[in-house]
Amino acid sequence: MVVRPAIVLLALIAAAGCASERHPQARPSASLVIPTPSLSPTGRPRLARPGAECGQVTTVRGARATVQVVRGRTTCVEAIQVFEKYNDPDTPAEGTAGLVVIGHWTCGTRGTITTCTSKIATIRTHP
Template identity: 90%
Template structure:
């Protein structure tokens, strides 16, 4: 059998490459771990009493207004959420009073005061 030198060299390189190649170790499979949300340190939001000022929101006109619980009890988290939604430019309001229903709250504006009422509480913003 006649073997050409170039072919023989190519075969030696191929065999040498295979001999030096390590077999890949089996990689451990990664499993997707979804963390469990930690419970809130305070549990349920605390209810605010009448007269409690919960914070400030930016009004539709760009001003700042203070959110306050007027009657009944609700959480400041809910009060702030209602007024943030009310002042969102994408929330459609009806009439000159800007009437909007947000969840179980009915909101409207008279002058510079916006008031939202539910069966159990009243909240408002004032400047």
């Protein structure tokens, strides 16, 4: 006689279901309870409006600079990621202005202020 594993599994599941019907007040053990997934602590990033300060990043020279939205709207998460990438020593910059294209942002530095622009927003860092 050949017994297929799927048939045996179905029989065991059916037997377990019948057993629980005999004891309606029996509660499943804690190891059988599947926890409900929790929501992400960050949730969905909100758009930051002009004037919003998003936090600080470390510049390529090691100084701290504040990230700010100047024009348009973007998320603070994106603004900080752009400046972290810009200030990464492995990111190649061109010319004395340190021009870099990061995604849809074009960034450059003048003095101590770095500005990145896209079609819909401008962000900058300042000391």
